[in-house]
Amino acid sequence: MDPRAAEIFRERGIEVHEKPGLSPEEQKAIIGEYDGLAIRSSTKVTADMLEAATNLKVIGRAGIGVDNIDIPAATAKGIVVMNTPFGNSITTAEHAIALMFALARQLPAADASTQAGKWEKSKFMGVELTGKTLGLIGAGNIGSIVAARAQGLKMKVIAFDPFLTPERAIEIGVEKVDLDTLLARADFITLHTPLTDQTRGILGRDALSKVKKGVRIINCARGGLIDEEALKEGLESGHIAGAALDVFATEPAKENALFGTPGFISTPHLGASTTEAQVNVAIQVAEQMSDYLLLGGITNALNSPSLSAEEAPRIKPYMGLSGNLGRLVGQVLGEEIDSIAVEVEGAAAELNITPISGAVLAGLMGSYSDSVNMVNAPVLAKDRGLDVSEVRHAHEGDYHTLVRVTARLKDGNKCNVEGTLVGNANPRLVEMFGVGVEAELTGPMLYIVNEDAPGFIGALGSTLGDADVNIATFALGRRNIGGEALALVAIDSEPSEKLLDALRAIRGVKKVVALRFD
Numbered sequence: 001m002d003p004r005a006a007e008i009f010r011e012r013g014i015e016v017h018e019k020p021g022l023s024p025e026e027q028k029a030i031i032g033e034y035d036g037l038a039i040r041s042s043t044k045v046t047a048d049m050l051e052a053a054t055n056l057k058v059i060g061r062a063g064i065g066v067d068n069i070d071i072p073a074a075t076a077k078g079i080v081v082m083n084t085p086f087g088n089s090i091t092t093a094e095h096a097i098a099l100m101f102a103l104a105r106q107l108p109a110a111d112a113s114t115q116a117g118k119w120e121k122s123k124f125m126g127v128e129l130t131g132k133t134l135g136l137i138g139a140g141n142i143g144s145i146v147a148a149r150a151q152g153l154k155m156k157v158i159a160f161d162p163f164l165t166p167e168r169a170i171e172i173g174v175e176k177v178d179l180d181t182l183l184a185r186a187d188f189i190t191l192h193t194p195l196t197d198q199t200r201g202i203l204g205r206d207a208l209s210k211v212k213k214g215v216r217i218i219n220c221a222r223g224g225l226i227d228e229e230a231l232k233e234g235l236e237s238g239h240i241a242g243a244a245l246d247v248f249a250t251e252p253a254k255e256n257a258l259f260g261t262p263g264f265i266s267t268p269h270l271g272a273s274t275t276e277a278q279v280n281v282a283i284q285v286a287e288q289m290s291d292y293l294l295l296g297g298i299t300n301a302l303n304s305p306s307l308s309a310e311e312a313p314r315i316k317p318y319m320g321l322s323g324n325l326g327r328l329v330g331q332v333l334g335e336e337i338d339s340i341a342v343e344v345e346g347a348a349a350e351l352n353i354t355p356i357s358g359a360v361l362a363g364l365m366g367s368y369s370d371s372v373n374m375v376n377a378p379v380l381a382k383d384r385g386l387d388v389s390e391v392r393h394a395h396e397g398d399y400h401t402l403v404r405v406t407a408r409l410k411d412g413n414k415c416n417v418e419g420t421l422v423g424n425a426n427p428r429l430v431e432m433f434g435v436g437v438e439a440e441l442t443g444p445m446l447y448i449v450n451e452d453a454p455g456f457i458g459a460l461g462s463t464l465g466d467a468d469v470n471i472a473t474f475a476l477g478r479r480n481i482g483g484e485a486l487a488l489v490a491i492d493s494e495p496s497e498k499l500l501d502a503l504r505a506i507r508g509v510k511k512v513v514a515l516r517f518d
Contacts, residue, residue, distance in 0.1 A: 001040060001062055002282035012290040028052045036289050041065060041269075047073035058292050060285040063088060063272055064142075065222055066302055067195045075303040078373040082288050082301050085141055087281035088272035093145035095271045096190050096220045099244035103188075103216040104129055106242075108265050130154040135186025136174065137202060138193030138221065139164045144172045146190060158182055161193075183210040188218065195222035205230040208240070216242040220271040223247040228258055235263045246271050298355075304375045305354035315351055318403065319359040319374075321419045321427035324441040324517055325405045326363025328417055328429070331515050332447055339387035339408045340364065347401035347424075349392045357390050360405055399430065432477070432486055439475035439488045445515040446495060451508035452478045452485040459506045464491065467499045484510075 001018070009016040019030075024044065031037065031053045038060045039045065045059060047070045059069060061083040074081050102108060105126035113120050134150045136143045139159040147157045151173055159174040160182045169176040179202075182189070189211070193199045203217070203226040211217075217240065219226055228249060234240035235258075244265040248256060251269060258264050272281070284300075291297035296316060297309030307315065322342070329337070342357040358374035365380040366372040372380060381388060399420040406416040418431040429439045450456055457476070464471060470492040478485035495503075495514050503512045 001038060002278045004279055005038060005062065005282035005286040008283060008286035009290060012286075012294060014290060014293060024049065031056065036060065036293055038062060038285050038289060039068075041068055043068065045069040045074070050074055050077055050079070053077070053079070058082065058289050060084075060289040062281040062285040064092075065194065067222060071303055075376055075379055078371055078376040080292060080298060080301050080304050080375055082285070082292070082299065084281045084284040084288070085300055087284045088274075088277035089142045089145055091274045091277035092220050092271040093142050093149060095246060095267075096142075096146050096192070096218050097149050099218045099220065099246065099265060099267070100129065100134075100188055100190065100216070102265055103218065103242040103244050103263075129188075132156070132187040133158060133185050135160070135182040135189045137161075137179070137182070137189065137191045137225075139169070139172065139174060139176075140192065142221075143190075143192035146192060147172050147174050155188075158185060179207070180210060183207060184212060186212060186215060188216050190218040191221045191225050193221055193225065195224050200224050201227055203227065203231070208234050211240065213239055214241045216240075216244075218244045220246040223249040223251060223253075228256065232258050232261050232264075235261045305352075305358055307352065307355045311352055311355075315355055317421050317425050317427065318348060318351065318356050321421060322356045322359035322403050322405070323363035323366075324427060325403060325417050325419050325429070326360035327366060327517060328363075328432070328441060328447075328515065329405055329407050329415070330364040330367025332513055333407055333409065333415060334367065336409045336411070337364075337386065337407045338410045339389070340381075341389045341391060341404075341406040341408075343391040343393060343402075343404040343406070345393040345402040345404070346396035346399060348403055349394050353390050353392055356403060357388065360403075361388065402430075429475075429488070432488070435477040435479055435484075435486045437475050437477035437486055437488055440473065440490070441488075441515075441517045442490060443472070443517060444491050444494050445517065446487070446489040446491060446503070447511075447513040447515055448487040448489065448503065448509060449511040450485050450487065450506070451510070452480075452482050453508050456485070456506070456508055460487070460489070460503070463499070463502050463506060464489075467496070467502065469493055469495065469499065488515075 006016045006018055028049045031049055032055060035055055036058045037056060040062050050073045056079050058080045059074060064083055064085045066081060066083050069081055071081050106124045110124040130153060133156045136147060136157060136159040139161040150157050157174045158177045160177055160179045164176050205227050208230045231243055235243060242263040246267045247269055288299045291309040295309045296312040298304050298307040342360050344353055344356060358377060361377035361381050362372050362374050365377045369380055402418055402420050404416055404418045406414055408414050415433045419427055419429050422428050429437060429441055472490040472492055475488045476485060500512055500514060503509060
């Protein structure tokens with residue numbers, strides 16, 4: 001890691017320890033002390049290590065590839081995983097172009113021959129890049145940079161990428177094609193995709209059998225995208241004219257079946273190895289992690305919605321409000337909930353709704369599980385089969401800003417709670433299940449449903465007084481005179497089961513639930 005990363009952490013007031021070269025056992029032994037972990041590609045963050053990471057909140061990968069991090073395990077523990085996808089993009093794209101030139105003109109072999117005292121000019125007949133078709137497998141950030149450079153070389157660029165929209169293809173000047181079409185048409189193929197279950201072996205034996213004769217293949221992305229044995233066979237048969245790999249299925253690649261194969265060029269994972277890239281990714285990972293740990297900002301996260309450091313202070317009160325609304329719904333309705341809808345109105349509709357929705361889920365799922373936050377709450381909700389939707393209303397209703405959480409129950413009924421911010425900072429519940437109830441959700445509370453009748457408030461106060469429980473705040477609302485009423489009572493101590501039973505025994509009481517808000 002470039003020293004600038006540690007400097008930035010210290011400048012931001014974060015204590016940082018630099019510990020390169022630790023074994024997995026040594027890493028696991030100390031990881032419990034840390035709130036953040038900044039790594040490069042050689043550190044393997046396994047589920048076993050994460051079990052010991054009792055305080056870890058964020059992992060920052062200085063670079064783009066995150067296959068060395070067990071993201072599902074990190075997500076389950078509520079740990080944000082970030083990378084720096086743009087810091088080494090130009091460097092990696094330039095390396096791919098450099099390898100393309102090296103293949104086209106056989107530069108490594110020509111250099112070795114010439115320096116050996118030979119002058120084999122006729123042996124190293126090359127090909128021009130101008131007018132050739134370049135096939136991109138992956139047209140994201142790095143792929144689009146390669147496309148721009150190739151177009152400057154007067155190459156025709158085609159791309160296979162399931163996530164590439166027709167509009168984006170036009171914008172970056174490429175023709176979107178399916179994989180088989182790319183294999184059949186491309187004179188050069190370069191890969192720029194992460195290693196996932198879907199992309200592993202994307203250039204396997206079957207795909208390599210379909211490539212255009214004389215194709216040249218470059219991989220500066222991840223090892224494992226290409227079947228190396230099948231590639232060797234293609235090179236030896238002459239069907240594939242050349243291949244240049246910067247990455248391998250097993251690294252460090254000190255031995256490989258491809259080594260020594262005619263037409264093969266290799267480099268030791270140099271895609272991001274420029275002075276500029278090393279500094280850029282170090283700066284970015286330190287800034288991103290500092291923003292998260294100090295301000296709550298989330299940038300380039302792989303398992304959490306983005307929330308810029310500039311947005312975070314403005315959204316933070318909404319997240320507190322939303323978390324409490326989700327917690328309220330979860331504690332009152334519990335296992336009855338089938339789906340959740342999060343709606344925002346007025347000023348809230350101008351904000352990034354995803355963190356607000358995430359906070360609702362974190363509050364809701366915190367009613368069922370321990371150690372829940374915005375990172376793992378969506379996964380926990382999905383595991384429970386909960387559908388989640390988001391709705392934005394630009395209009396302003398009775399309140400200048402409003403968050404509404406509607407829970408659909410398994411019996412088909414819907415129940416909603418609504419909240420606003422007083423002074424754009426202080427969360428307030430303003431409606432609960434169709435009844436206007438203004439309350440601050442804080443500490444231990446009691447939720448009581450009762451018949452609207454004289455004497456209830458007195459009986460409630462007496463019962464709490466007899467149990468030596470003091471009332472902090474009291475909010476009451478009713479649907480109509482003599483109908484159903486709701487009470488939210490903040491108390492100074494946790495209610496005992498004996499007290500809850502006594503409250504349920506009060507005449508006209510239909511339901512009593514003990515609530516807790518941190």
